[in-house]
Amino acid sequence: EAGVAQSPRYKIIEKRQSVAFWCNPISGHATLYWYQQILGQGPKLLIQFQNNGVVDDSQLPKDRFSAERLKGVDSTLKIQPAKLEDSAVYLCASSQTGLPKGETQYFGPGTRLLVL
């Protein structure tokens, strides 16, 4: 079974530039998550999709971050304009149903972003 795919693996940009990350979840998984992991901290949920609808984006800085999951499969996370504090690893994960019953979330390798 193929895992969660993410690209690019690394990205370096100047502040105020824009950047986009792509994620392809495990086939058949209804739920897709984007997490932000700042160095030395645990991952923090940015947004959660159920199929192609958003069910939680309470911690997404909506003035600069946006995300979409067209057709309920692949997803793109965008930052525009980037700030220095956005330097982090962006993790994509997926799960079968998204229900809060101890279901396993499967993570991709992450995209490491450095904003200069």
Added chain:
Amino acid sequence: GNSVTQMEGPVTLSEEAFLTINCTYTATGYPSLFWYVQYPGEGLQLLLKATKADDKGSNKGFEATYRKETTSFHLEKGSVQVSDSAVYFCALILTTDSWGKLQFGAGTQVVVTP
């Protein structure tokens, strides 16, 4: 609010030593509890989980027991190997939420030396 607290690292051990990583949580209701591991250069992967009080999760020689009375989920392994060097994250999902959002601790780095 809901939170997970785990012991700070790095934890440095010799091969074959006993490992314990403490994890305590604060949550409304009874969450599901998880340990995820991040090996160098790799993504997060589930190590083990427990979904109700007194459940014991186990995998690859690691164990953790869901203790409701002490709100803890400590990770243990009896004899570590160099290949166990990684960052370990304790996490919870609130079963009272509509959707399963993982809330992580800060992570504990474990370094095992030969």
